[in-house]
Amino acid sequence: MKKSSIKLAVAGLAALSLVVAACGSSDEAATDTTAAAAVVTPEECVTPTPVKLQLQWFTQAQFAGYYAALENGYYADMCLDVTILEGAVDISPQTVLANGEADFAVSWVSKALAAREGGANIVDIAQVFQRSGTLQVSFKDAAIATSADFKGKKIGNWGYGNEFEIFAALTKAGLDPATDVTLVQQQFDMSGLLAGDIDAAEAMTYNEYAQVLETINPATKALYTADDLNVVSYEAEGVGMLQDAIWADGHRLFNTDYNATAVKFVAASLMGWAFCRDDAQACTDIVVAKGSKLGATHQLWQMNEVNKLIWPAPAGVGMIDEAAWTRTVDLSLTAKNLEGGTVLTKAPSDAAHTNEIVTAALALLTEKGIDINGAAFAPITVTLTEGGN
Secondary structure, three states, X not given: OOOOOOOOOHHHHHHXXXXXXXXXXXXOOOOEEEEOOOOOOHHHOOOOEEEEEEOOOOOOHHHHHHHHHHHOOHHHHOOEEEEEXXXXXXXXXXXXXXXXXXXXXXXXXXXXXXXXXXXXXXXXXXXXXXXXXXXXXXXXXXXXXXXXXXXXXEEEEOOOOOOHHHHHHHHHOOOOOOOOOEEEEOOOOXXXXXXXXXXXXXXXXXXXXXXXXXXXXXXXXXXXXXXXXXEEEOOOOOOOOOOOEEEEEOOHHHOHHHHHHHHHHHHHHHHHHHHHHHOHHHHHHHHHHOOOOOOHHHHHHHHHHHHHHHOOOOOOOEOOXXXXXXXXXXXXXXXXXXOOOEOOOOOOOHHHEOOHHHHHHHHHHHHOOOOOOOOOOOOOOOOOOHHHO
């Protein structure tokens, strides 16, 4: 891939004079602190700052922007030496970050806030995904058109905090997750749905939903189509929660050097996402070359669907929309779980998120002529193949 150089001029230094909310324990009030740092140009970069980013899942196009930033040299141009850590079933990115084993992490907001309530001093500094991509997918004969139709059904979920939107949907529909439905722990695929063990399976628009459409329908001997399925979108149901965000260490945001690193890391990452918006195929190729477990066609579908969750971004890519943040918090405070409790027991303090870092990052990108809004974004058409290969 051709490497694009970002040279940060002196004029960009003003954008790095940040006022960042202090980030202590989850019940502390926000306190302002000022951190200012100079940004070196590539020519001045002698020793790049090492940075570890913890993902929440295996290598796939869900994280293409970070891989693109690494491959295209955007991090290097910011004098950052970034290592991307893969996720797995037993890896909690927010915990890895809170334990000091990574410098930044990608995690869903509701899961991270639950960890924060438990004592993890982590802060949302860039909200990359602006919309929820979670679905509940069923075959037409199950007659599940809305979450109210979950009553009496076997509803699959992955657990590990991925079920919070299901709880929110059930609560909104007036259903008790402990008595009105049977919640089934499903694998991180669609085998339970395809085998008939689950009436409605949890799926992401960019991943598991496509896995069904990449499977042969034994009745027709052709691939399943959208017409064979009912899809409940939690975003459309009004219970979608904010998902992939970049989280930082709240303690270290007071540190001048870490603060400046955060701005540069977010800027380079968002430039990677802008690259993926403009060339989905190139980003797919990067992910596949990095060792994705799913096939090239599946990854192109995933890249296209992920772009839909990010773009267009009227306020600027990565900006945290206060209304969406409040909705996520309110749902986390009211959605009933199996024990009758809720995801959160109290609202997080204002210190749980800040737009100061991303605002400074976007100023750097705007100065360099990067389109931070993607108003003209249009998804591509992807034709799925059997097995996604």
